[in-house]
Structures are given as structure tokens and as C-alpha cells.
Amino acid sequence: MTVKSDVEAEIARVYKLAAVSRESNSLYLRVLKSAYVDLQHSKPQAVAYKLVNTIRTLKQNQIGIQIPDYVRESVERLNELSRAENYDPLAVQHWLANTAWNKTYLDYSDLK
Numbered sequence: 001m002t003v004k005s006d007v008e009a010e011i012a013r014v015y016k017l018a019a020v021s022r023e024s025n026s027l028y029l030r031v032l033k034s035a036y037v038d039l040q041h042s043k044p045q046a047v048a049y050k051l052v053n054t055i056r057t058l059k060q061n062q063i064g065i066q067i068p069d070y071v072r073e074s075v076e077r078l079n080e081l082s083r084a085e086n087y088d089p090l091a092v093q094h095w096l097a098n099t100a101w102n103k104t105y106l107d108y109s110d111l112k
Contacts, residue, residue, distance in 0.1 A: 004044040010077050011036050011051070031055070048078040 015032040035051040 002044075004039065007044040007048045007078065008036070008039055010048075011039070052078050 011032055015029065015036065031051070031054055035047050035054075038047045038050070
């Protein structure tokens, strides 16, 4: 499998688990959906990196989101994938700087 298909499979797997979970909420599902869409036109390592950091930020900000165990496991897997072969941290940072990911991924206004 390629890094892209691995990342895609991991996001799809976690999205399905989150969609049927009692612990899920719309913000987390939105984050996963955005990451899946990003995969269609971005480097998979960058998407995995962005998703990992978004989930960590959500957890650090403690906005009432419980991060289930299966999500923690997925974050670890995505973190590994973000460091896969051909991983270029400068390209990832450049990509992140040129996206509005803070707005699309971390808009908490509807939760307050």
C-alpha cells in the first residue's frame, strides 16, 4: 500500500467508528471529513500531520471533547504515517502555512 492509501484507510476507519460512537460529536466528524477531502489534493503526510496536530489541539484546549481510545490509537498511526518515507517537514510547514486550516479545523464558535 502507498502512504496515501494508508492514510485514507485510517481516516475512513476512524470516521466510521466515530460516526456510530456515542462519544462522537459533530466537530470531530467535521475534522475527519475535512482531512479526507484534503487527501484528494494534498500530500498524504501533510494531511496526517495536520490531522494529528488538530486532534492534539482539540485535546489540549479541553473544549468538552472526549478523545476515545480508538482515536488515540489512530493518532499514533497517523503520526507514524506523517513521518513515512519521502516526508518533507518543510513542504508540510509550507502547505500548512498556505491553507486556512485553523479556520476549517479549529472553529469552536458553534460549541460555545
